[in-house]
Amino acid sequence: MSDNTAAPVVKSEHEIGSGMSKKQAKKIRMQSMSKEEISYVRRKAALEKIWPFFRFVILFGLGFVILYPLIYMVSCAFRDRADMNDPTVMWIPRHYTIEIMKETIKAMDFGKTLKTTLLLNIGCSFVQVISCAITGYGFARFNFKGKKFLFLIVIMMILVPPQVISLPLFAQFRFFGIKGLFSINLIDSMLTMYLPAITANGIRSGLMILIFRQFFKGLPKELEDAAYIDGCGPFMTFIRVMIPNAASSFLTVFLFSVVWYWNDYYVSTTFFTNTNTVATMLYNIDTRLSEHLFSDATVKIDPRELIVWKEAGCLLSITPILVLYVLLQKHFTEGIERSGLVG
Amino acid sequence: MNEQNAVSAKTEVKDKKKKVRRMPYERRKALYGYGFISLWLVGTLMFFLIPLGKSLWYSFNKVTIETGGIVTEWKGLGMYSYALNEDRDFTDNLSSMLIETLWKTPLILIFSLFIAVILNQKFKGRTLSRAIFFLPVIIVTGPVFKIINGDMESTGNTGAEQFSTMFSTDLVGELMQFLGIYGLSDKMNTIISAVADNIFGIVWSSGIQILLFLAALQNIPPSAKEAAQMEGATAWEYFWKITFPYVSPFILANLIFTVIDSFTSPMNTVMKRILETKSEWKYGEASAMAWIYFLIVLAAIGIISAIVNKFIYYEVD
Numbered sequence: 115m116s117d118n119t120a121a122p123v124v125k126s127e128h129e130i131g132s133g134m135s136k137k138q139a140k141k142i143r144m145q146s147m148s149k150e151e152i153s154y155v156r157r158k159a160a161l162e163k164i165w166p167f168f169r170f171v172i173l174f175g176l177g178f179v180i181l182y183p184l185i186y187m188v189s190c191a192f193r194d195r196a197d198m199n200d201p202t203v204m205w206i207p208r209h210y211t212i213e214i215m216k217e218t219i220k221a222m223d224f225g226k227t228l229k230t231t232l233l234l235n236i237g238c239s240f241v242q243v244i245s246c247a248i249t250g251y252g253f254a255r256f257n258f259k260g261k262k263f264l265f266l267i268v269i270m271m272i273l274v275p276p277q278v279i280s281l282p283l284f285a286q287f288r289f290f291g292i293k294g295l296f297s298i299n300l301i302d303s304m305l306t307m308y309l310p311a312i313t314a315n316g317i318r319s320g321l322m323i324l325i326f327r328q329f330f331k332g333l334p335k336e337l338e339d340a341a342y343i344d345g346c347g348p349f350m351t352f353i354r355v356m357i358p359n360a361a362s363s364f365l366t367v368f369l370f371s372v373v374w375y376w377n378d379y380y381v382s383t384t385f386f387t388n389t390n391t392v393a394t395m396l397y398n399i400d401t402r403l404s405e406h407l408f409s410d411a412t413v414k415i416d417p418r419e420l421i422v423w424k425e426a427g428c429l430l431s432i433t434p435i436l437v438l439y440v441l442l443q444k445h446f447t448e449g450i451e452r453s454g455l456v457g
Numbered sequence: 458m459n460e461q462n463a464v465s466a467k468t469e470v471k472d473k474k475k476k477v478r479r480m481p482y483e484r485r486k487a488l489y490g491y492g493f494i495s496l497w498l499v500g501t502l503m504f505f506l507i508p509l510g511k512s513l514w515y516s517f518n519k520v521t522i523e524t525g526g527i528v529t530e531w532k533g534l535g536m537y538s539y540a541l542n543e544d545r546d547f548t549d550n551l552s553s554m555l556i557e558t559l560w561k562t563p564l565i566l567i568f569s570l571f572i573a574v575i576l577n578q579k580f581k582g583r584t585l586s587r588a589i590f591f592l593p594v595i596i597v598t599g600p601v602f603k604i605i606n607g608d609m610e611s612t613g614n615t616g617a618e619q620f621s622t623m624f625s626t627d628l629v630g631e632l633m634q635f636l637g638i639y640g641l642s643d644k645m646n647t648i649i650s651a652v653a654d655n656i657f658g659i660v661w662s663s664g665i666q667i668l669l670f671l672a673a674l675q676n677i678p679p680s681a682k683e684a685a686q687m688e689g690a691t692a693w694e695y696f697w698k699i700t701f702p703y704v705s706p707f708i709l710a711n712l713i714f715t716v717i718d719s720f721t722s723p724m725n726t727v728m729k730r731i732l733e734t735k736s737e738w739k740y741g742e743a744s745a746m747a748w749i750y751f752l753i754v755l756a757a758i759g760i761i762s763a764i765v766n767k768f769i770y771y772e773v774d
Contacts, residue, residue, distance in 0.1 A: 154689055161692065169575055176572070177589045179660045183605040184592075249497035256490025257483075264494065271505055273755065275720040277728050278747045281740055282511035283504065313500020323497070348489040377599030397600040428601045439595050443588050446595075 190425035191215060198419045218426040221406040222395045228434075231376065231391040234304060238311040239371035242322065243364060245314035250326025251352055255338065265327075271320030280384045287385060306385040317374050317381060322367055329363050330356065365445050369438070376435050392431045399427045512744045520740035529741075536745035544734070547746055550726040555753065561659065562715050564652065566708060569663040573670035574700065587671075594664035597722075602661065606724065662718065666711045673704040705769045709762055716758055 144152060185205070190198075191214060193207030200208060218224075253265055287306045291297035300306050310316045314323060333356065341351040357364070379393040386394065395402060403423050439446060480488075516536055518529035540547055576587050596602055652659075677699065685695050719725060727750050735743040 157691070166580065169578070169580065173575065173586050176656075176660055177586060179657055180589055180592055187605070245496055245500075249494050252490050252493025252497075256486055256493065258487040258490040261490070264498070267501060267506070270509075271501070273717065273758075274505075274509065275717075275728070275747070275751065277720075277731060278744075278751055279505065279508040279512050281515065281735065281744065282508035285511075286503070286508060310500060310504045312496075313504065314497040315500040315504040348486065349492075352493075373595045374598060377596075377601075379600050393600050396604070399604070424604050428604050431599075432596060432601050435595055439592070440588075446591060 187425045187429045190422050191218075191429045193422065195415075195419040195422045198422060199416070214422050214426050215430075217407055218403075218423050218430060221402050221423070222392075222399070222427060222430065223390070224392075224430060227390050227392055227395050230389060231393075234307055234382075234391060235372060235375045238307050238316055239368055239375050241308065242311040242314065242316045242319060243368045243371055245312055246319055246322040246367070247326045247357075247360070247364065248352070249314045250323045251330050251356060253323070253327045254330035256348075268320050268323050268327075271315070272318075272324065273320075276317075276380060280381070284384055302386055302388055304389070307381070317378050318371075322371065325363070325367055326360075329360060333359060362445070365442075369442060369446055372438070373435060396427050396431050399424055513748065515741050516744035516748050518741050520744075522738065522740070532741065536741045537749065539742055540746045540749060544730075544742070544746075547727070547730050547734075550730045551750065551753075554725065554727045558716060558719055558754075561655070561662075561719075562712060564655075564659055565663045565666060565715050566711055568659055569666035569711070570670050570704065570708075572663070573667050573674055573704075574696070576667065576671055577674040590667055591664050593661045594668070597661055597664065603724065606657075658724075662715075662722070665714060665718075669707050669711055669714070670704055673707040674700065677703045709765050709769060712761060712765065713758055716754060720754070 147155070189205050189207060192210055192212065193203070193214075194209035194211045195214070197203045197207050197209055253261065253268070284301070287300040289297040290300045300309075307316070310319075337355055337359070338351055341355045346354065377393055379391070379397040382389075382391050382394050383397065400420075403420070407423070515529065517531065517533060518536070519532050521528050521530075572590060576583065576590065596605075681699050681703075682695075685699055690698065720728070727746075731743050731746045731750070734746060
């Protein structure tokens with residue numbers, strides 16, 4: 115409601131007294147308004163009444179588009195495969211079973227896979243966040259020759275898709291060492307993921323360096339000066355002054371890093387032949403299933419029925435990350451706003 | 458008082474120490490800067506720049522892998538002409554992918570801005586709706602999305618069909634008829650149906666974009682909103698005169714992000730073709746394809762950012 119309408123109300127209420135209904139007050143208020151004002155107020159009131167309804171419809175519909183596959187996943191994972199061919203079964207299965215889940219766990223070798231994934235995932239994410247923070251700090255707070263050019267390389271790291279460099283990288287890890295002196299085969303060892311992570315060159319590290327640079331740029335310069343006067347060298351300043359200030363943005367970037375490493379199957383399928391993460395398992399789930407469950411050639415599985423196992427695999431592999439998301443939802447969504455990527 | 462004296466005494470001592478050292482503070486700081494980025498510099502040389510250069514080199518060569526290393530044979534532009542002239546799959550995928558990116562990117566941007574504006578309003582259940590709309594962020598980069606999408610397609614549940622099969626009517630058509638816009642023009646019908654059919658892909662790939670737009674919206678000072686209300690701006694005017702200028706810098710960022718995201722998406726058919734070529738041990742050809750795709754997209758981003766930059770309003774502090 116605009117302010118120029120509020121003034122006459124107060125006045126009129128004073129004049130006539132308090133023994134007046136709201137309707138009458140409104141009538142008097144309307145009389146003191148010009149035609150344009152009345153139409154504006156009316157339009158606004160109508161919009162305010164209708165809009166929440168439309169908003170609800172829009173959000174509900176689109177939210178359903180997002181949740182639909184997840185609900186479907188849960189519904190599929192616990193149903194018997196015969197239900198897939200039953201046209202009356204859409205959401206609620208007729209025959210509940212946890213056999214499918216058990217079989218999928220067996221086929222994916224879930225215990226061992228999960229262990230490998232966590233070892234790779236948490237370790238790499240952690241190391242990469244630290245190395246990217248150090249690099250980002252270097253770009254944000256120091257002036258040195260060639261900084262602009264070097265930062266251009268960081269931008270390039272964001273733009274170049276991993277597929278472009280994956281083959282030379284593979285060769286590099288296959289014959290790792292100094293040419294002519296020695297070379298070791300690093301393929302299938304976790305070092306292929308850890309080495310780039312340690313040197314801030316892992317999955318989406320360019321983006322992470324950028325985020326940290328923006329964040330550290332936003333911190334006041336006085337912090338640094340104060341630390342210097344108190345006798346801190348630049349490195350100690352970073353550890354004792356800057357890192358505590360950046361705690362929440364560290365957590366956000368770490369969470370995103372965990373998600374990206376968890377979901378990565380491209381880099382892992384390039385460098386691993388025998389080591390399997392949850393993502394690579396799921397990527398090859400068709401072959402895994404046919405090897406472990408349907409190795410008997412007489413068993414014929416309809417592709418429609420295969421969905422049951424696939425959805426069970428999906429459910430298994432997103433559950434850990436989903437739990438993380440539900441628990442730390444705030445840091446996923448609010449951290450980016452505070453991390454300084456904005457502005 | 459005493460403490461202050463102690464501090465100033467300390468700084469004096471420091472100053473004396475500084476004089477003893479030859480190197481000026483600024484240069485010392487620059488050296489520290491190199492120190493901070495040295496780790497990344499080494500890694501980037503080894504795991505980014507050298508591989509990048511090599512892959513460019515491979516794209517001009519016939520590459521064969523033998524025991525003991527990689528053997529290259531100079532072919533000039535032969536690999537590029539192979540990719541463009543002989544590999545039908547690649548060129549077909551490339552053109553369809555580029556066309557898809559061309560119309561999907563603006564849709565994703567418009568959609569995510571719209572949703573961000575809604576999610577920025579105050580209403581009951583806002584936190585829950587935000588959580589739901591950001592949910593794709595954690596799933597869409599992984600293989601789960603590929604399976605979900607595949608299963609939806611094989612059971613005929615993508616897009617508008619998903620609702621239509623559930624309620625067994627042509628929902629989009631009905632809605633358009635209800636609004637009285639059905640049959641106004643054939644073109645509009647096809648556009649609306651196309652959007653509705655792809656709603657699944659669009660909603661699922663605009664998580665981060667919504668997040669960024671929402672962050673931008675929260676940067677709009679409340680005074681701007683107050684002033685607009687005083688002047689009697691309608692919601693429509695408010696959007697175009699206040700909201701849009703404020704979020705415009707993020708349109709470019711989101712645009713670049715969307716395009717890059719489509720690179721690494723599991724649904725990207727061009728990348729699939731490149732990987733297939735690679736698994737046939739045709740490394741030179743695969744590198745050439747990757748570079749063609751990369752250069753086209755880079756050029757597109759360059760042109761679009763040059764155009765968009767002209768219309769962006771940057772707040773001068």
